[in-house]
Structure formats: structure tokens, C-alpha cells
Amino acid sequence: MYRKIVCALDIGRSQKGERLLRRAAALVDDGGEIIVVHVVENVPSYLADLPQAVVTDAIRDSQENFENLCHRMAIPAIVTIRTGRPATAILAIADERKADLIIVGSHIPDFSNYFLGATADRIVRHAKCSVLVERG
Template identity: 30%
Template sequence: MYNRILLAVDLTDESIKVANEAVGLCKATGAELTILHVIESLNYAYGGDVPIDITDIQAQLQDTAKERIDILKDQIEIPVKECCITQGGIESEIHRIAEEKQVDLIVVGSHCRHGLALLLGSTANGVLHGSPCDVLAVKVNKD
């Protein structure tokens, strides 16, 4: 039985499919839903060697994420307990928030990868390994 579900989304168009799976589980179990979006830090993504001041860029990313998460929240048929937008390494931030919020399940989208992308791994795979709780990877395909 799940009491607290963490929906980790990348805020692309496919996020609603992943959200609908989390909503279905919340309805079935009575669990509360927290939505999380992680903005990968530009310093983290580029190994700390960013030669410009990225403060304004990071602020724009935060604003855009807030707008998109509000749109997603409006599309969901249940109340959302909390929305979190964090910055850092995606998998490590998902794990950190899952532990902090003491969630029972993380729901994350999984793109079907092939070839080199499959060998390098995916966010869903990274979340699964080292997760403090169950993980549901929802298969999403771009049409």
C-alpha cells in the first residue's frame, strides 16, 4: 500500500501520461501526491567549467519550470500535496527528495532507448538504482 507518491517529471509533453499513472495509483490507494521537477544545474552538466554568469539563465529555467508544473497540476484530477522544483543532479535530487518526503513510491517516465543511449543508461534506470523506495517507470514514446 502506498501512502506517499513522488511524481518526478521532466515537464515535456509526455509528462501528463506519467502523471496519469501516478494519479491512478493515488486514487486506488488514497496516497498523497508530490510533484518534483529537477533542473539539472548547468555547472553540474558542464563539469563546473561554465565561463559565464549563469544566474539569469538558472532563474529563467526556474520560472519556466514553475509555469509548466502549474499547467500539469491543473490537468491532474486530484489535489497535489506539494510541488517541488530543485536543482542539481537529476537522480540524486530525486533520491534526496524521496527520502526527505518519506515517499513509498517514485513514478518516473522512461523513454524507450536503443543503441548507444541504452548502453549509457537512462534517468529511470538511475532512479531505480539507489532508490530508497519502490520505483514505477512509465513507458512513454514520442510520436
């Protein structure tokens, strides 16, 4: 169905990540590519002045965790870790890789983002390809 799928995962939600990764594996064409993406958000300096080592460790740990997840599930995927704003980074990767589908999870919304989570909402509004939003 899809040649290149960007699958955006959150390290804090492992069960949802497994569901999203299984969905990507079911939808990717034979010979297609799954790109697992996780974004380590920057902490504004007015909130905390984190040493660079903390960010570097978070990137390394995320890379290892997602590579292990893909290996454990026997799903071949390229793991990409970025820093910055999640929606912006996910959209950039989808553009760079010429993805034809983005799979993203969404949480139960509050009043500020009633229909979708804030990240999922931004991705749906700005993506140049199809987007599958997994609720729950």
C-alpha cells in the same frame, strides 16, 4: 495503494508527463500525497557560464508549468523544483518525503544505458522504495 508518490516529470515531454501524473493519481491512496518533481540540470561552467537569472527563470517557469498542468488535470499535487543531477535530486526528495513509490519515465535507450534511461536506471538502482518506470 501508496501514501506518498514522487512523480518525476520532464518539462520537455508533456504528453508523457500527463501519463505519469494520471498513473500517480490512480495509485495514490485517498488522503495520500503526490509530489511532482522536476530537476533543472546545472550546466557545467566549462560548457557555458550562464547568468543566475537564466536558472532562476527556468525554476520559476517550471514551477508555473507544472502547477498549471496539475490544475488543468484536476490532480492535487505538491510541485517541487530542484537544481542539480536529476537522479540524485529525485532520490533525495523521495527520502525527504518518505515516499513509498517513485514514478519516472524512461526513453528509448542507447548502448550506454541499454535497459533503462540513465536517470531511470540510477533511480531504480538506488531507491529505498518501489519504482515504477513508464516506457515510451
